[in-house]
Amino acid sequence: MFTGIVEATGEITRIETIPGDAIELSVRVPASFVAEGRIGDSVAINGCCLTVVRMDGPQWLFQAGHETLDKTNLGDLEVGDAVNLERALPANGRLGGHFVQGHVDxxxxxxxxxxxxxxxxxxxxxxxxxxxxxxxxxxxxxxxxxxxxxxxxxxxxxxxxxxxxxxxxxxxxxxxxxxxxxxxxxxxxxxxxxxxxxxxxxxxxxxxxxxx
The missing domain is CATH 2.40.30.20 (Elongation Factor Tu (Ef-tu); domain 3)
Structure with a gap:
């Protein structure tokens, strides 16, 4: 669950097509994300909930399947593009916006x-x-x-x-x-x-x- 209060913007550094009509996205995240980041974390990228599958310092890797690409604009992204980032809302976090699932309609x-x-x-x-x-x-x-x-x-x-x-x-x-x-x-x-x-x-x- 998210709030729609964007924490930072990241930069797309690599896009690669993978089997299953899917893509891998490498995103450079801000330093504030790195210390607490874990593989398996949920991050909203342009409002789309994706899972961190690999981390190399500030370079975080995500995968998006064909359903996600059909429903969102993630397939439009190019290397160098900026994206909105928000980590999942912790149980004791402040709800500054509204309940956002990260399930783009x-x-x-x-x-x-x-x-x-x-x-x-x-x-x-x-x-x-x-x-x-x-x-x-x-x-x-x-x-x-x-x-x-x-x-x-x-x-x-x-x-x-x-x-x-x-x-x-x-x-x-x-x-x-x-x-x-x-x-x-x-x-x-x-x-x-x-x-x-x-x-x-x-x-x-x-x-x-x-x-x-």
């Missing part, structure tokens, strides 16, 4: 960026199957960053990003057309599943795919 695209003096409006286009779980003032994780939804339309949603978020995450490097990982709020998924299975007062969720 799908990929959206940056549809528009509108800078302002003290913030920037970002609009992300996404499939309806993702948008139906978003509500204004609700939470969403974009590339692993916990954000508050401003508004939702039939085609996209918007968020307002402060300069700090743009500086300490990769969102400040995103451009219109870039693909981003989207994970909707787990609470919305469970509410929908409940309404599909146990109608209340004749009210049910609209027909559609069941949540993952």
């Amino acid at each position: 799908g990929v959206g695209r940056v549809a528009a960026i509108e800078p302002h003096a003290d913030w920037s409006d970002y609009r992300f286009a996404a499939d309806r199957s993702l948008l139906e779980y978003l509500v204004p003032k609700g939470s969403v994780a974009v590339d692993g960053v916990s954000l508050t939804v401003v508004d939702v339309t039939a085609e996209d949603f918007s968020v307002a990003l402060i300069p700090h978020t743009l500086q300490v995450t990769t969102l400040g490097r995103r451009r219109v057309g870039d693909r981003v990982n989207i994970e909707t709020d787990i609470l919305g998924k469970y509410v929908r599943r409940f309404l599909e299975r146990v109608p209340l007062a004749g009210l049910t969720a609209p027909p559609g795919e069941n949540p993952n």
Whole structure:
């Protein structure tokens, strides 16, 4: 489990295709990660939960299978790219964002960026199957960053990003057309599943795919 509060950014140093339509990613992590890091640790990379399979100082190796590559933007990465990093939330940790599982629901695209003096409006286009779980003032994780939804339309949603978020995450490097990982709020998924299975007062969720 994660919080969507990115701890640092890392750098992709190697990408290699491995059997099973999978890839290995070597990521240079910050020094603050190295002392406490262990093989088997879970780390969210651009919001996608991956397992540390090998460590060589600050060089950490991860593997991503075909399902992960189909559902996320990890297959778009190139050597030299920066990625958002967050280690799993410890039991005594502070929940500064919202509950993020690291199970990316799908990929959206940056549809528009509108800078302002003290913030920037970002609009992300996404499939309806993702948008139906978003509500204004609700939470969403974009590339692993916990954000508050401003508004939702039939085609996209918007968020307002402060300069700090743009500086300490990769969102400040995103451009219109870039693909981003989207994970909707787990609470919305469970509410929908409940309404599909146990109608209340004749009210049910609209027909559609069941949540993952």
